[in-house]
Amino acid sequence: MPDLTDAAWAALLGIGGQGAGASATAVPGLLRRRGGCWEIHPGAPAGCRDLLSLYLPLVAAGPDACWAVGHLGQSLNGCIATRDGESRSATCSVTGQENILHLHRMRALCDAVLVGAGTIAHDDPRLTTRLVPGPNPVRVVLDPRRRLAHDHLVFRDPMAPTLVCVGDDEQRPPLGPAELLAVPWDADGLRLDLLMEALAARGLRRLFIEGGGVTVSRLFNAGCLTRLQITLAPLLIGRGRPGLDLPRAERLADALRLRPRIYRMGADLLYDLDLNAVPEGGEGERKPCKIGLERLL
Ligand SMILES: NC(=O)c1ccc[n+]([C@@H]2O[C@H](COP(=O)([O-])OP(=O)(O)OC[C@H]3O[C@@H](n4cnc5c(N)ncnc54)[C@H](OP(=O)(O)O)[C@@H]3O)[C@@H](O)[C@H]2O)c1
Known part of the structure; x- marks a missing residue:
């Protein structure tokens, strides 16, 4: 699923402030914001979960x-x-x-x-x-x-x-x-x-x-x-x-x-x-x- 992986990576860059026109908005089905924290959507496909979980602790800390x-x-x-x-x-x-x-x-x-x-x-x-x-x-x-x-x-x-x-x-x-x-x-x-x-x-x-x-x-x-x-x-x-x-x-x-x-x-x-x-x-x-x-x- 290259498209979702690309979307997940773009979202991570956005959250970390590194994307072009970076914005930290929720990505349906991948990432959501709850209680001021980012979390992986429970329905996120397995192929994206590792990518998100490995890098989220780094980018979620902010720029x-x-x-x-x-x-x-x-x-x-x-x-x-x-x-x-x-x-x-x-x-x-x-x-x-x-x-x-x-x-x-x-x-x-x-x-x-x-x-x-x-x-x-x-x-x-x-x-x-x-x-x-x-x-x-x-x-x-x-x-x-x-x-x-x-x-x-x-x-x-x-x-x-x-x-x-x-x-x-x-x-x-x-x-x-x-x-x-x-x-x-x-x-x-x-x-x-x-x-x-x-x-x-x-x-x-x-x-x-x-x-x-x-x-x-x-x-x-x-x-x-x-x-x-x-x-x-x-x-x-x-x-x-x-x-x-x-x-x-x-x-x-x-x-x-x-x-x-x-x-x-x-x-x-x-x-x-x-x-x-x-x-x-x-x-x-x-x-x-x-x-x-x-x-x-
Ligand atoms: N597999 C991997 O993940 C990986 C990653 C990178 C590199 N490598 C390989 O690792 C080898 C290079 O690693 P290395 O451990 O020999 O060298 P390195 O860590 O790349 O460089 C060490 C040198 O950097 C300087 N340096 C580092 N920290 C310093 C400090 N706190 N204070 C002063 N100087 C400091 C010193 O230079 P001076 O000697 O001039 O004092 C030191 O000898 C290469 O063979 C490379 O191919 C493997």
Whole structure:
């Protein structure tokens, strides 16, 4: 049912304020507004329900909401790329086409898509929404020491502005059209709390962190993510690059057990994890996310 899926996607863009002439009106048979909240119409066809339920919590928070969603696509043995850093080629990628479509949808729903310098160096992505209707987000690249050459696509492709986050001791002028954002250092790298504040001050409050493992892990460990999305692909990568890198848990009881929402994407499974929800089995001790808590669903 392509038409209904298109209608559902257009409605989501409208609710999030990203559609052309965006309006947040109910869509008969798909979405309705009750008690000031959006909900999926009980009669919505199964083919649209997953689409609506996955993205509604993000768009329903509105255009002024603050959220930061990290995504990693990984093999069953927890790798996001081969040891040499290959996560996609002309013929294959870690996750399948439906998950790639999801990445483009997430880009369309955020104000900025953020990646680390390693992802630009290895994958040379464009980070645009060319597979789905919706606006291109601002591209944010963490390149604290400016190791990236300026011929990467995010610096050449004119479809969206690119902001490069550098250490505040960096003196060199910008190369090409990308703007520089100077961020103070701490012992672990750039001060991520100050980075988030600086992005929010520019109106970049809804962030999609698309990789790689180092960048998502650092944001997770700093308590800067509101959601984590892990897509598991039926793939085994021998001695590859790890995904999340977390501090050691001394006891199994210290492990963080989250309540997932699980979505099938072709042969892959997406785990969508709300990091502010009470963990499975108790109050838990995870620090709440530091950004815009009161605005989150
Ligand atoms: N499967 C997937 O979902 C997926 C997604 C994206 C990428 N990938 C793959 O993952 C690999 C790249 O990932 P990666 O983990 O190696 O690198 P990455 O996260 O893309 O980039 C890491 C680099 O970004 C900079 N950085 C990130 N956070 C920082 C912070 N808080 N403070 C200062 N600098 C920070 C640092 O640059 P400096 O090193 O210059 O200090 C750091 O080494 C590639 O092989 C790519 O193909 C896979």
